[in-house]
Amino acid sequence: MDPGEEHTRFIEWAQLNGVDINGIAPAKFKDRGMGIVAASDIKKGDQIVHVRNTSLITVAQQAIQALKFPSKISIQARLATYLALHYADEAFQHRPWRDVWPSQDEFTSILPLHWSRKLQDLLPHAANVLLTAQRSKLERDYVDIHAIHPSIPKTLFTYTWLIVNTRTFYWDYPDLPNAHPRLPRKRQQLTADDCYAMCPFIDYFNHSEKGCEPKADAKGYSFTADRAYKAGEEVYISYGSHSNDFLLVEYGFILDTNGCDSLTLDHLILPQLSSEQAGILKEDGYYGSYTLSSMTPTICHRTQAVVRLLTLPSRRYTAFVSGTDEGVGNQGKVNEYVIGLLAKYERQIMKTIEEVEELKVGGEVKTAQKDTLLRRWKQVRSMVKTSIDALSSW
Ligand SMILES: C[S@@+](CC[C@H](N)C(=O)[O-])C[C@H]1O[C@@H](n2cnc3c(N)ncnc32)[C@H](O)[C@@H]1O
Numbered sequence: 001m002d003p004g005e006e007h008t009r010f011i012e013w014a015q016l017n018g019v020d021i022n023g024i025a026p027a028k029f030k031d032r033g034m035g036i037v038a039a040s041d042i043k044k045g046d047q048i049v050h051v052r053n054t055s056l057i058t059v060a061q062q063a064i065q066a067l068k069f070p071s072k073i074s075i076q077a078r079l080a081t082y083l084a085l086h087y088a089d090e091a092f093q094h095r096p097w098r099d100v101w102p103s104q105d106e107f108t109s110i111l112p113l114h115w116s117r118k119l120q121d122l123l124p125h126a127a128n129v130l131l132t133a134q135r136s137k138l139e140r141d142y143v144d145i146h147a148i149h150p151s152i153p154k155t156l157f158t159y160t161w162l163i164v165n166t167r168t169f170y171w172d173y174p175d176l177p178n179a180h181p182r183l184p185r186k187r188q189q190l191t192a193d194d195c196y197a198m199c200p201f202i203d204y205f206n207h208s209e210k211g212c213e214p215k216a217d218a219k220g221y222s223f224t225a226d227r228a229y230k231a232g233e234e235v236y237i238s239y240g241s242h243s244n245d246f247l248l249v250e251y252g253f254i255l256d257t258n259g260c261d262s263l264t265l266d267h268l269i270l271p272q273l274s275s276e277q278a279g280i281l282k283e284d285g286y287y288g289s290y291t292l293s294s295m296t297p298t299i300c301h302r303t304q305a306v307v308r309l310l311t312l313p314s315r316r317y318t319a320f321v322s323g324t325d326e327g328v329g330n331q332g333k334v335n336e337y338v339i340g341l342l343a344k345y346e347r348q349i350m351k352t353i354e355e356v357e358e359l360k361v362g363g364e365v366k367t368a369q370k371d372t373l374l375r376r377w378k379q380v381r382s383m384v385k386t387s388i389d390a391l392s393s394w
Contacts, residue, residue, distance in 0.1 A: 003028045006099045011201075013096035013136045018052030018220070019201045026100075026204045032253060033102055034234075035206040039230040048212065049201060050222040057082070057094065057198040058171060070148070075196050076164050077141035083160035095199050101167070104159050104390055109366050110252030111162060113138070116364035122356055122373055124380055127245035134165075136248060148256055149304040164196065166251055171197030189312075194277055197221070207251070208236035209259055237243065244376060254376055258294075263383055264292040265299075269306055269340050279307055284321055298387040307334045335391040342388050349381045 001278035002024050015021065023046065025039040042048060046099055059065070064082050086092040101149050110124060112131050120131060122322075142157050172195050195287075200223050205211070212223040212235060220226040229235055239247075242261045244254040269290050273281070281287040290303040304327060309317040327334070354375045359365050 003034060006096070007034070010096045010100045014055075014201045017200065018055035021201065022027055022046065022048050023289065024048050026201075026264070027234075029206075029234075032108065032206055034100070034130075035234050036204050038231050038235055040231050042225045042229040042235070044225055044227050045386075046225045047222055048225055049200055051199045051220050053218070053220040055200055056171060057223065058196070059194075070144075073144050074137075075194050076137075076161060076168075077145050077198060078320065079100065079164045080141070080161040081145050083163060084156050085149065087160065094200075100204075101163055104155070107159065107162055107252070109368050111166075112249050112371075113158075114182065115160070118249065118323060119359075119365065119369055119373065122250075122352065123265070124245055124376060126243065126264045127249050127376075129264075130246060130249040131151040161352050164198065167198055167203040168196040169199050169214070169221065171195050171199075171221065176291060192257055203281075205248070206234065206239040206251075207239040209238060209241075209257075211235075211237035222327070223313060230394055232387070244379060248372065248376065249266050255370060261383070262291045262293040262378065263380060265292055265303060265341070269303070271308075272310055278316075280314075281306060286321060288386065290389055291384060294383050294386060296390060298390045303338070304324060304334060305339050311337045331394065335394050339388055339391050342384050342391075345369075346384050346388070351382060353377045353381065 004210065004271075007026050016366070022169075023038060023040050023042045024036050025259040026034050027037045029035050057079065059078050063188070064078055067078070067082065067085075069078050083098070086094075088097075092098065112120060112127065112168070113134060120128070122129065138161055138222075141161060142154055145152060145157060146154075202221065202223065205223070210226060212226050214237065215222050217223065222236060225235070239251070242250075243260060244258050247258075248254050266288050270288065271277075284305075286302055287304075290306060291300045292298060292303070294301070301318045305317065305321050308320050308322060308327065308330065311333055316325070316327075316330060316361060316370075320327045356370065356377060359370050361367050362368060
């Protein structure tokens with residue numbers, strides 16, 4: 001599909017502003033906004049795009065440093081504030097780039113943060129936990145920024161904050177000595193959040209589990225083809241090894257096939273623990289983060305441990321977590337307990353699926369939101385089923 005005039009303008013601007021584009025072009029897709037396609041055949045190892053480091057938006061940029069943020073302000077909040085302050089500025093140096101970002105309306109439809117309460121309550125447990133954390137992070141950032149820039153409306157800040165959230169890349173300030181003035185100040189160590197960078201053009205790439213390879217060096221940021229591509233094929237990058245609940249909350253989509261997908265079982269297991277058992281697990285570092293994955297083994301080591309504490313004499317649990325007993329002798333009992341837990345969860349999932357199916361589209365419920373919820377719950381059901389089968393045939 002022809003991406004439209006604003007994209008043509010942006011590409012011209014990008015090429016004049018330190019972006020080298022080789023054999024790829026932006027294209028519009030039906031279900032995921034813009035993306036990148038091969039404009040001609042590409043060979044594995046070809047460098048397909050390079051962005052000069054001076055074209056990135058990072059907190060090291062002078063215009064952002066000039067805003068003199070107090071050190072407690074997060075990097076995401078600084079970038080969002082910079083974008084918000086220039087949002088209505090016709091002369092903003094990044095204006096052609098800004099013009100190709102998704103609109104607020106598009107975010108409203110895809111990002112769970114903007115969904116109605118009713119739909120949010122129907123998200124799987126792990127997605128809900130992530131959404132709560134995201135909401136608190138946004139609230140904290142907005143309170144901090146409102147104190148110093150009260151003129152920025154919350155709706156605008158939320159929009160630019162989400163633009164930063166969905167369109168930044170990891171940039172590790174290569175070659176710069178620790179005390180370099182271009183590094184964020186007053187931080188003992190750079191964290192991943194400190195290294196956010198917005199990269200013109202590269203933020204057109206959609207995500208897939210496997211994608212083109214990133215490289216950051218003193219000159220800039222680039223991507224190299226991970227395999228050969230035929231002209232017209234979509235070219236992806238990987239945003240990281242993320243579960244579908246994470247992709248949904250942070251980016252507003254889920255993958256149909258995702259080898260990194262998993263479910264947490266915390267909401268099923270934690271309520272079963274006595275306070276004494278909870279204390280033991282906390283002390284041993286085994287409290288929470290019990291995951292079920294679509295890969296074998298289907299339950300993680302932490303789940304193996306907690307279920308041993310719940311079902312066996314405590315010495316068996318101790319032997320398992322200390323590594324003196326691999327626990328094979330008790331695996332049948334552990335599996336039986338997990339199967340019971342999952343069978344109960346499967347019944348709850350069926351009810352939730354029915355509830356989602358009955359949602360009437362219109363008003364607060366959009367077709368895309370209902371479809372995504374339904375697809376996600378069907379994936380959850382399938383992972384639970386696969387696990388029950390795998391554990392039953394052990
Ligand atoms: C870095 S941007 C990529 C470009 C974006 N599609 C656009 O229209 O500008 C990230 C956003 O793209 C979309 N996206 C990325 N990968 C996707 C995928 N595999 N399927 C559906 N949507 C995807 C999501 O909306 C995500 O928040």
